[in-house]
Amino acid sequence: MEAIERFLVAFSDAAWGLPLLILLMGGGFFFMLFSGFLPFRYLGHAINVLRGKYDDPDDPGDISHFEALSSALAATVGMGNISGVAVAIATGGPGVLFWMWVSAVVGMATKFFTCSLAIMYRGRDTNGHVEGGPMYVIIEGLGRKWKPLAIFFAVAGLFGALPIFTANQLTQVIREVLLQPNGASPADAFYWNLGIGLVLVFVTSLVIFGGIQRIGQVAGKMVPSMVVLYMLAVFYIMFANYTNIPAAFALIFEDAFSANAMLGGAVGAIIIAGARRAAFSNEAGIGTASMMHGAAKTDEPIREGLVAMLGPFIDTIIVCTLTGLAIILTGAWQTSDGNGVLMTATAFNSAMPGIGSYVLVLCVFIFAFTSLFSYSYYGTKCFGFLFGAKYKYYYNYFYVFTILLGAVASITAVLALIDGMYAMMAIPTMTSALLLSPKVMRAARDYFTRMKDFKEELKVKR
Template identity: 65%
Template sequence: MERLESFLAEASSLAWGMPLLILLMGGGLFLMLYCRFVPFRHLSHSIEILSGKYVDPNAPGQISPFQAMSSALASTIGMGNISGVAVGIAMGGPGVLFWMWMSAIVGMATKFFTCTLSVMYRGRNERGEVEGGPMYMVTEGLGQKWKPLSILFAAAGLIGTLPLFQSNQLTQIVRDVVLRPSGLVGDDVFLPNLFMGIALAFPVAIIMFGGLKRIANVATKLVPLMVILYTGSVLYIIGVNVSAVPHMFALIFEDAFTGNAMMGGAVMQVIIMGARRASFSNEAGIGTAAMMHGESQTNEPVREGLVAMLEPFIDTIIVCTMTGLAILVTGVWETHSDNGVSMTAQAFDAAMPVMGKYLLVICVFIFAFTSLFSYCYYGSKCFTYLFGFKYRRLYDYFYILTVIIGAVATITSVINLIDTAFALMAIPTMTCALVMSPRVMAAAKDYFARMKEEKKVAVVK
């Protein structure tokens, strides 16, 4: 196990080197400038689309734009927001938050391009059903000679969308907050973790065997609830420690450019850690959200891109920032614990004694479950793209098995494995976005011209 953990750590470090940082953050910055800040200039129109104003029931696709966004947010607003942020702060210091913000800002443009392309270049699976995602963007948009990139994405996606992290952290918080204080668990945690993993696998199996529409329906109901419950709790923690907020913001900005707090002055390591945790949280440039938005019921690719671009803002700028501030203002980040969810639980307990940590357990359950539902859909799409539907059930059983494996694995090995897979997924996704960016801009120019004309006609009437 030590050799495996060492190998995964080395693989993660190698994958998240300077080339990938340039591709993700540099590529995102280029796209933001190239589209002339579309994500910020058309926020109001994005909200109009979400309201259902432009829904076309006759358009191809399986789910509405709101369901697509809810399902995508079900995976992005998840454990990356609760424990991923804490892991980043523990390993890279408060400055990680600043670079998460920067990644999210450019990530809004990245998602606009990738999710627009996911609808522009949808393909069909062996059943003749409309499918979207980076694997189809490559073959339908760039041609069959680029297919190795599709295979790379699907193969990495099989690993990156496994439920290891969610299962691991859910098991961790139940053990630390509920079982250990009750005296039900001692130092040997393998068997308790195993039993919790098995218990978690059952409801996951029930939902995932229901297919995309059941996943979308569950996500649509749970996402608003989890956002309200979690953000309300975190805002309370920040509110009772509001006097510390200005100092913490100053510390975030200072540490972002010095790295002195945790990394011994290694600013580049702080930047890389921020990019890694942001990509795990909002998945901009990774390609998972493009798979979900590719299923949206719409004939307007640009419209779907405008919906998708809201996700990094909601996920990272709002939710991750609140989590980070809760951890910083309560002072628990100075414990240097690298087990993310335990650190967040300490912050909740410090601000809301007795009740706080149990409230977080409820939030973690909702966050983890919604992530598990979306991830099983992403993984099954990657599997069927590579192997077809004939052996699809094998993947479902494997996915359920990894829920149990994640419960007993170490957090370090889980994070390094998922980070490596995400890095590999980003290569084909960002390549598509950059190479085909002129096509997206041409489509955007046409779309906004038609919208402007429609408004003129409406005013005349």
């Protein structure tokens, strides 16, 4: 097992080198400049689309704009926001948070392009059903000669969409925060992990075998409540430590550029750590969200791109920042022995003695289950693309089985596997988006011209 773990860590570290950083963050900066910051100028319109102002039940697709964003957020606003941020700070120090912000801003532009393309170049699976995602963008947008790149994405997606990290961290927090303080023996950790994993398999199966409509309905109900609950908890921590807030932000900015400690004084390594965790958290440029937004009921690609753009803002700028501030304000990043969710638990317990850990467990439950529900959809789409749509639901059996593997595996091996596969998924996603970006801009100019003309017509009629 140790040999496998070393191999996965080496694979992940090699994948997340300078070339991928240039592709993800450099590509995001290109999208911002190439668009003239266009998507950022239409945030109000994006919110109106999200509210359902332009919904048409007769449009092609499976779920509404709101359900598409909620389902994508159900996957992204998950354990990456609670334990992923803690892992980042433990690895690279508080300055990592600054580079996560930078990644999120450029990620908003990336999401606009990749998710607009997911609607613009939807294809059909072997059952004739309309599907979206990077593999269809590559074939429909670049041509069938690019199919090997689409296959490469789908193969990486089979493993990148696995629930092992979420299962691992949820199992850990249940065992160490709830069970062991109440008498469970650490010597029996494996059996507790296995038992918790079996419960997770049962609950997850109830939802994911119902398909994307059920996932979208559940996510649409759970995501708003989980974000609000988590925000209230962290706002309390911030209020309890309000005098330390200016110093916390000063530390973040100072550490982002001074690169003291942790990563050998290499600013570039801290940037990579921030980009790596931001990509794991908001998935901009990875391609998973494109698959979810590609299922939206719309025939206007730009509308879905605008809605998708809100994802990195909610996920990283808001939720990840809250986690990071809780950890920094309470000093948990210096005092905790945990490298993940337990560091966040230390922060919550420090600010809310006796109940903080339990509040976090409640948040973790909601975050984790919405992620477990949503990620299965990505894997089934990749499986259906590779082996045929009529077989895609077989992937769910593999998916729930790996929940057990994640529950009993080490966090190091789990995180390395997912990180490495995310890196592989980013290559075809960003390559196709960069090559097709001029077509997105042509569609955007056409769309906003039509919207302007539509508003002028309304004024005349009034």
